[in-house]
Amino acid sequence: MKMKGLKKLIEDKYVDNFKKSHFCIEPLSGAKLKDLCFEMNVKPQDLQFNSSTGMIKNPCMSPNCIIYMKSMKAVEMSEHMILWKKSMPPRFHMTVANY
Numbered sequence: 001m002k003m004k005g006l007k008k009l010i011e012d013k014y015v016d017n018f019k020k021s022h023f024c025i026e027p028l029s030g031a032k033l034k035d036l037c038f039e040m041n042v043k044p045q046d047l048q049f050n051s052s053t054g055m056i057k058n059p060c061m062s063p064n065c066i067i068y069m070k071s072m073k074a075v076e077m078s079e080h081m082i083l084w085k086k087s088m089p090p091r092f093h094m095t096v097a098n099y
Helices: 003-022 030-040 074-085 092-097
Strands: none
Touching: 003 074
């Protein structure tokens, strides 16, 4: 296999695994967030929680991700989310949670 083909195969596998490990994200209640912070020894004040959407802006919210609930800078979070931006509609998780 040529290097270009191998690179494409690895990239496709990475994207597929990333999407599978991040598909389970759901909005959180304030009480659930408080429990998670306690369990994971995370300071709630370090997280940018939006109580109306149930989403946290600055950590990854996927329990299957290696950086789950680890506070990140906006640039880092944007880079982490870039794979979703092209394929997920806005407010997807909030819409799913409402049904």
